[in-house]
Each structure stands twice: as structure tokens, then as C-alpha cells.
Amino acid sequence: xxxxxxxxxxxxxxxxxxxxxxxxxxxxxxxxxxxxxxxxxxxxxxxxxxxxxxxxxxxxxxxxxxxxxxxxxxxxxxxxxxxxxxxxxxxxxxxxxxxxxxxxxxxxxxxxxxxxxxxxxxxxxxxxxxxxxxxxxxxxxxxxxxxxxxxxxxxxxxxxxxxxxxxxxxxxxxxxxxxxxxxxxxxxxxxxxxxxxxxxxxxxxxxxxxxxxxxxxxx
Amino acid sequence: xxxxxxxxxxxxxxxxxxxxxxxxxxxxxxxxxxxxxxxxxxxxxxxxxxxxxxxxxxxxxxxxxxxxxxxxxxxxxxxxxxxxxxxxxxxxxxxxxxxxxxxxxxxxxxxxxxxxxxxxxxxxxxxxxxxxxxxxxxxxxxxxxxxxxxxxxxxxxxxxxxxxxxxxxxxxxxxxxxxxxxxxxx
Numbered sequence: 001x002x003x004x005x006x007x008x009x010x011x012x013x014x015x016x017x018x019x020x021x022x023x024x025x026x027x028x029x030x031x032x033x034x035x036x037x038x039x040x041x042x043x044x045x046x047x048x049x050x051x052x053x054x055x056x057x058x059x060x061x062x063x064x065x066x067x068x069x070x071x072x073x074x075x076x077x078x079x080x081x082x083x084x085x086x087x088x089x090x091x092x093x094x095x096x097x098x099x100x101x102x103x104x105x106x107x108x109x110x111x112x113x114x115x116x117x118x119x120x121x122x123x124x125x126x127x128x129x130x131x132x133x134x135x136x137x138x139x140x141x142x143x144x145x146x147x148x149x150x151x152x153x154x155x156x157x158x159x160x161x162x163x164x165x166x167x168x169x170x171x172x173x174x175x176x177x178x179x180x181x182x183x184x185x186x187x188x189x190x191x192x193x194x195x196x197x198x199x200x201x202x203x204x205x206x207x208x209x210x211x212x213x214x215x216x217x218x219x
Numbered sequence: 220x221x222x223x224x225x226x227x228x229x230x231x232x233x234x235x236x237x238x239x240x241x242x243x244x245x246x247x248x249x250x251x252x253x254x255x256x257x258x259x260x261x262x263x264x265x266x267x268x269x270x271x272x273x274x275x276x277x278x279x280x281x282x283x284x285x286x287x288x289x290x291x292x293x294x295x296x297x298x299x300x301x302x303x304x305x306x307x308x309x310x311x312x313x314x315x316x317x318x319x320x321x322x323x324x325x326x327x328x329x330x331x332x333x334x335x336x337x338x339x340x341x342x343x344x345x346x347x348x349x350x351x352x353x354x355x356x357x358x359x360x361x362x363x364x365x366x367x368x369x370x371x372x373x374x375x376x377x378x379x380x381x382x383x384x385x386x387x388x389x390x391x392x393x394x395x396x397x398x399x400x401x402x403x404x405x
Binding site for chain 2: 004008015086
């Protein structure tokens with residue numbers, strides 16, 4: 001018999017795949033935003049290369065905002081969350097799977113796309129690889145903060161969640177951008193380790209916070 | 220199976236359940252009755268562990284609990300088949316599932332996405348799990364709502380078969396049902 005957690009993974013994956021807006025939305029948004037920046041700033045290679053890390057990170061952060069409401073909100077509205085709470089299974093593992101699936105469908109494609117678009121913004125190859133690494137470490141943090149915002153605003157709209165999640169994501173955004181900008185120096189490792197540590201400590205704290213926020217709606 | 224002692228629950232400082240005391244024995248079917256807003260659904264949520272900020276004691280010996288709420292826990296964008304197969308309560312008995320499709324008249328709809336179904340058909344999809352599952356305790360909130368006569372009879376016989384297996388069932392319904400061992404009025 002397939003486990004509760006494996007079914008959660010399969011079910012969420014199928015829901016994302018069956019509802020194209022949930023994973024295509026962030027991709028389309030990201031591509032449009034990235035394309036608009038060169039139009040706004042002109043095609044000066046040096047200027048675009050200098051701004052590229054910030055442009056990509058900010059675009060990914062904004063694209064992520066489109067998907068965080070999908071993590072818990074639908075389960076709350078359609079009664080799936082009631083069934084999970086009644087199941088007596090570990091909510092921590094359940095929430096981790098849901099956030100992972102959200103990251104897999106919303107952020108992972110953006111990481112690969114960011115590599116492609118980084119060349120459009122004249123980012124050197126070495127910096128582009130650092131960009132990909134920082135996004136691998138940073139986007140799970142964005143997903144977890146997004147999940148927390150979604151959990152806090154289960155009955156409210158997306159705008160409230162977005163206004164909560166953006167300030168919380170700033171440290172990850174700043175560390176990511178600093179790491180890319182210092183790709184030629186040794187400092188790059190320092191920023192990457194800081195980002196990795198941020199991710200490492202975020203996992204238990206943010207997922208437990210998500211569960212606390214969900215529980216608030218059942219008080 | 221369940222012993223409730225001095226159970227009280229308030230919602231936004233409004234006392235919804237006050238000092239409830241009752242027991243549910245093994246193989247018993249309880250019909251939970253009461254006016255709208257009397258706290259029937261809330262009581263089922265407390266017994267299932269969904270709500271836990273209550274006063275009093277709820278002692279249960281049930282190893283597993285099947286809960287069916289007002290919201291059915293189904294995914295609109297998934298097909299009937301995927302909704303059933305990927306429900307964690309599904310026990311992977313494919314043969315019984317085929318039988319259930321026929322019994323619940325869903326055999327022609329297995330690949331249909333849920334948003335194309337009527338309320339009654341959605342209810343039937345959620346009740347297939349009730350038919351297939353082997354739980355100790357079933358907490359069913361309005362299981363007969365939106366069902367036609369045939370569907371109601373099918374659910375009644377399913378509930379009775381679970382009772383015969385040794386499970387306890389508590390259900391809410393505004394209509395009188397002739398399957399309950401006793402009624403509990405809130």
C-alpha cells in the first residue's frame with residue numbers, strides 16, 4: 001500500500017500538472033519580466049551584466065509570489081486539510097512534501113530558465129553558474145516563506161500574503177545577489193555558506209511556523 | 220470506543236458546545252441531531268482531532284478515524300479515478316474499486332474531471348472511500364445530503380456493513396434515518 005506521504009506527493013504533482021496556471025504562470029511572468037528589463041535599461045552590455053543578478057533574483061521572487069497561495073489554500077478550502085488533520089499523520093512531513101512539490105514545479109523551472117536568460121543579460125558564465133547555485137539554495141527559502149504567508153492568510157487574498165512574504169525574503173535575495181556580484185572574489189564562498197546556513201536553519205523553523213499558522217485557523 | 224466528559228467548545232467567545240457527556244460503544248451507529256449552528260459539525264471535528272482547543276476530555280480507543288466533512292477533500296482538477304487512487308484513505312484494492320465504480324454509478328465517469336460533475340456525483344466519489352475503507356470509527360457529516368434515493372440506500376447499507384464489522388459510526392443528518400442505534404441531540 002502506498003504511503004500517505006507518497007500519495008500526498010503524487011496527488012499534489014498531478015494537481016500542478018493538471019492546472020497549467022499554477023506552474024506556467026510563474027514561468028510566463030518571469031520571462032516577460034526578464035524581457036522587459038533590457039527594453040527599459042537599453043542594450044548596454046556592461047550595465048545589463050551589472051544589473052543581471054538583481055534583475056533575475058527579483059523576477060524570481062516576484063514570480064514565486066504567484067504560486068505560494070497554491071500550497072495550503074486549496075487544501076483548506078476543499079476540505080483536504082481536514083482529512084490530513086484527522087489522519088493523525090505527521091503534519092511536518094506532509095507540509096514539507098507540499099512545499100517541495102511547490103518548489104519543484106514553480107522554482108526549479110525558473111532556475112533552469114534563469115541560466116538561459118542570464119546570457120540574454122550578458123552575465124558571464126562563471127557568474128551564471130554562481131547564480132544557479134544561489135538560486136538552488138535560495139528558492140527553497142522563498143518557497144518556505146511563501147508557504148508561511150499562504151498558511152497565515154488561508155482565508156484572505158494573495159495581496160496580504162505577498163506583502164508578508166517580500167520583506168521576509170529580502171535576506172535571501174541580498175545574499176544571493178552579493179554572492180553573484182562577488183563571483184571573482186573569495187567572498188563568494190562566504191555568501192554561499194551564509195545562504196546555505198539560512199536554508200538549513202529555515203527548514204525546521206519555517207515549516208514548524210507554517211503548521212502553527214495552519215493550526216491558528218482551527219482554533 | 221469514545222468517552223466524552225464535560226466537553227465544552229467556544230467559537231469566537233460564543234459558547235457552541237457546553238458540558239457534553241456521552242459514550243459511543245463499539246459497533247454502534249449514532250445519529251447526531253440538532254438545529255443549524257448547534258455544533259454538530261464542530262463536535263465531529265473535535266472527535267476526529269481536527270479541532271483540539273476544547274475544554275473537557277475526549278477519550279478514544281479507535282486506532283484510526285475516517286472523517287467526511289461538508290467539504291469533501293476532492294480536487295477539482297483531477298479525474299474521479301485520480302481523486303480516489305490518490306486519496307490516502309484508499310487501501311489499494313483495485314478489484315473492490317471497480318466494484319465500487321459500478322455500485323455508485325461512476326463507471327462511465329472515471330476519467331472525468333471533478334469540475335464536470337454535479338454535487339451529487341461528487342458526493343458519490345467521496346463516499347466510495349467510505350465503501351472501501353476499513354476504519355474503526357467513522358465520523359460522517361451529512362453523508363446523505365445531495366444523494367438520490369438509491370445513493371442514500373447504498374450509504375445506509377455501507378454504514379450497516381461497517382457496523383457489522385465492529386466499527387462505530389457517528390453521522391449527522393436532518394432527516395430521520397432508520398439505521399441508528401440511538402440518537403444524540405445537541
